[in-house]
Amino acid sequence: MCTELKCIFFVKFWETRGPEIRAQAPSGFISDEMFKSFDYKDISPKDVLCYRIIKFVYYDLSVVGFPIQKRDLSKYESERGVIRFNTCFVFNAEADTTVYECVIKKLELCFVRMEEESSFISNLNDSQMQAIISRIFQGLKSDGFVQMVLPDLTSLALKPAVKSSSSKLKVLLSDVPTLTCSPVNLLRGHWDLISVRVIKLINGLRTVKEIITVTSAEEALVLSCLKNLLYSKLIVMLPSFRFSDLYILTSLFNSFLSDQNLQQKCFDAVRVNYNHSVTIEHVSKVFSLLSNHIPLKKVAHEFADILDLRRLVQFGVRHGILSKIHKYPCLVNKLPFLEQIEKKILETAPLTASKVDLSATNFPGFKYPDNKGPPGIDKGFAKSTSISTSSSTMRQLPPMPLPSPVLGSNTLPRNYPRITIGVIEEEPPTEAEIQRTIQRSETALSKLKMKFFDGSHHTEELACIFDVPLTEFETMLECSPGVVIYMK
Incomplete structure (x- = not known):
């Protein structure tokens, strides 16, 4: 959305006289009646809101400022030790004003420096301020930036930020x-x-x-x-390059045939043998073969000694002459996709709860029966991250050590008794329990992956996301129920 600058005005506040517009450009844009209808809390807010970007909407206008408040009892004795001022920029109500926030803040901080060094604001000269505001408004309005010399002979450069996309x-x-x-x-x-x-x-x-x-x-x-x-x-x-890919020509191929400069760039980029020059006939023949849905591997052998096929394809895609055909999987029926997994879960036995024995201790010198240590401590957890639910493996994790109190006279107060720490006992999981855990994790993973099969992600992107080889991933999709693959 276009951000059009409407007006810039400078306001100074007196504790005894109130606020007044001391300069504005263009002149008369903010009338006295309009200014009196402004809420002074927006232009001159409380102390905690000073030195912050303040924005308010007045009918169809948006006013943005950076209020300043300085306290010095000796310097501003006549104004109760406070000086306040604000430079406001006016835009349309629907305009995006964030690009001008850096300009407003930099300008106000420049006025603060001038006040600290030469009392520029407290001894304000209306003609000087009017010249500064008019120069800034004209530069930002016409050129999009302004570079000028201030009355204290310092340079000032202002330019709205470029909104990054x-x-x-x-x-x-x-x-x-x-x-x-x-x-x-x-x-x-x-x-x-x-x-x-x-x-x-x-x-x-x-x-x-x-x-x-x-x-x-x-x-x-x-x-x-x-x-x-x-x-x-x-x-x-x-897009990634493979010799089994398919490409089609776009409407920019006609422009390529008439643009000799672009043709020369193409010839210089794809030439592999300087003894054989690349001509427009060679490039056009390759493009015509690709447009007939012929894979690259059938074209590469014929032109291997003349041009680099990979560079030619990348050049064509980069300049919009070629477009790669991708495969997009779409899950049209979710029930068969999940029922096949959930059916296997229901066939397995339910998991048994773990037992906890709090009577055991873990102090040095304590011996377990038969010196075997706490039971179940060396059992790992079954974890599967495979996209396929047909086969899974169990990975043994290293045992987790049990916590033990640190001995010593300086560790805890003497009047605190030592607390016995329980030992967690786990029965060895059966094969059915392990399989059920794996199937449950696969179900959760499958539900998570269903959102990717909506027809907006191609197989190369999904294979990278799931960290599966592309050929294996495409083969798996072809065997998945309810999945339809279309090409475009």
């Missing part, structure tokens, strides 16, 4: 980031350590998931770094 950019784990410029030139800039590591790993072959694995950094940090690079147009996101 990098958070709205979508980066999939299966995408392949590709640099749009030389990595040597890109690394000359000032980057953080994570960004440097990520930039060095971008080669047009590694997927986002592989980059996260190699960097050993948090997934959120790597994704945020890639979004910033994508927003700055330093990288582009391309």
Whole structure:
């Protein structure tokens, strides 16, 4: 939504005279009647709300300010030791004013500095303030920024913030980031350590998931770094490349045939043998074969000595000439998908509750019967994270040590008796109990994964999310009941 600046006005408050507009641009935009109808608590709030962005709506206008209050009994004795002022920006009521908050705050803090150094606000010259407000309004209104010299000979530069949309950019784990410029030139800039590591790993072959694995950094940090690079147009996101993929031509192919500069860029990017020049006939023939739903592996052998097929496909996808065909699974009937798992759960025996023996102790010197230690302490937990429910394995976890009190005279007060710590006894789980635990975890996992099978996520993305090889994942989907796969 467009944020149009309507007016800027400066207000100074007197403890004895009240508030007055000392300068505004354009002149007369805020009339005396309108200003008197403002709520003074919004323009001059309480002490706790000073030095904060304050916004209020007046009919179809939105007023944003940054109120300032300074106390100095010796300097502002005539005004009861307080000076207050505020510079307000006026917009439409529905405008997004967040981009101007940095401008308002910087301007007000500049006035605070001038007041501390030269008493600029307390000895205010209306003509000087009017010139400052008019210059700022004209610069922001016409040019989008302002750079000027203030009366104390210091420079002031103001520019609204560019609202970043990098958070709205979508980066999939299966995408392949590709640099749009030389990595040597890109690394000359000032980057953080994570960004440097990520930039060095971008080669047009590694997927986002592989980059996260190699960097050993948090997934959120790597994704945020890639979004910033994508927003700055330093990288582009391309689909992963496989020789079994299918592609189709788009309507931009006709523009490619008439654009000689784009053709030359394509020839330079895909040439592998400088003894054989790449022509538009070679590229057009490859594109025509791909448009007939012929896999890349059948085309690669014929043009292996002339051009790099992977680079040609990536060039076509990057410039919108080619579009990759993805497979999208959609769960059209959820009941067969879950009934098959829940049926196996009902066939198994119910789990037995664990028993707790509080009579046992854990002090040094205490001996268990037959010196075998506490029963059940070496039992692990069965855990399954496989997407398939047909087969699962049990992983033995290391035993968890029991807590024991720390001995010593300085540990606890002497009048506190030592507390006996109970020992948890667990019966060995039966095979049916283990299988039932696994089936329950698989049911919860399946319900969680159902939200991904809504037809909006393709198989390459889902295979990366579930950490399953793509071919195995697609084979598993074909055998799943109630799942329909469509291509687009």
